[in-house]
Amino acid sequence: MTTSVEMGEAMPRAQVLLVDDHPIVRQGMARLIDRQDDLSVCAEVESIAEALTTVDRMPPDVAVVDLMLEGGSGIDLIRSLHLQHPALPILVLSMHEERLYAERVLRAGARGYMMKRESPADILQALRRVLQGELAFSPAVLDKLIPPPASPDDPTSYDATLSGLSDRELEVFQYIRQGYSRRETANLLDLDVNAVQTYCTNILHKLASIMG
Template identity: 45%
Template sequence: MAKTPSKSSNDIANATPPAVKQVKRRVLIVDDHPIFRNGITQLINHEVDLHVCGEICSAAEALGAVEQLKPDIAVLDISIQGTNGIELMKSIRALHPQLPALMVSMHDESVYAERALRAGARGYVMKAAPSEKVIEAIRRVLGGGLYLSEAIGGRLLDTFLNGRATNVGTSTIEQLSDREIEVFRAVGEGRGTREIARTLFLSVKTVETHRAHIKEKLQLKTAPELVRAAVEWVNREANL
């Protein structure tokens, strides 16, 4: 029987080490637009270090998905079924404080970025941003950092250093609470009080109270003025 030659120390030293399989970070997408979910999933799955572990369209499913899928990061939109991304972010932060989250939304960052950060998000990216910015934001948040556009980052820094908000032309809207913003958008989308109450899981009386507060803060005297202002704001956001 032939004897198998032994390997020399040089052979062992020069041997190619086995390839180490890269561990992909798990990304959960929460967005109610199927086309966007499909697009961002393909974008993320092309990266060697990232993988979409789940696509969710509603807030009701999102918390369960976080528990079941154990993502490394959640990517949320403002507009989702059942509530909004800000309220969902608050719930995620309360139940899973260690899970980092990034907001990727079509809605004006001058209105929503600071609200998202206060709710617990680690960054905000507009959907209109180049795709590489979305990937950059995901990686930065996964690395423990914050991600904001230069314009919003500079504004928030100025607010922190000077103890005041800077005027970027949306100061009146910024007076509204997160829930009031949600109701204001629904009014601008043509929804009536009862429909808003049903979709936001509020009472009709609560929605009417929010509408009254919105009119007061925006100095609007009548319901038609409120509707007109809301429609104009929603249309302006859509054209950003």
């Protein structure tokens, strides 16, 4: 049997909606994405109203959203998109400090947060991860989102969630909680640092259920 790949037919490309109020950013991202064999920009918009209308009119496979938009906050847009289109993966691409916003966008319904200063390769990898149903965060965000050690002054408890972690996830979780970086954790557990990042992503996915 001859497959479409063997016949040289192009595989379907995931359709990406870009939402950013800076034309130069949209154009740069569009050029980067359109050079990929598996990704294509279906629309570029600069406001919340345009984004909502575009998603209703021609639903994309994934949305890339900035936090500061014409007509309001990107977080408000994420909430609206998640409410109206819960299956739509959303990746935040922002210049704003991740430690202030990453947890908020996760709660709002985004599946990833990348800083604009990250490399094109890392941004594309994050885009593909959210398309696959995974969480995607920059390394700095991963280190900040794993909760710190519990203290008497901290009412938040993750004990119920810990029971749902695998043995290896629990090991990684405990090291990160103690303040070890992902690379240090990888060395201590004799793992590749990318494997530790995957474990962190899985942990965050499970913690997301108690973040509201």
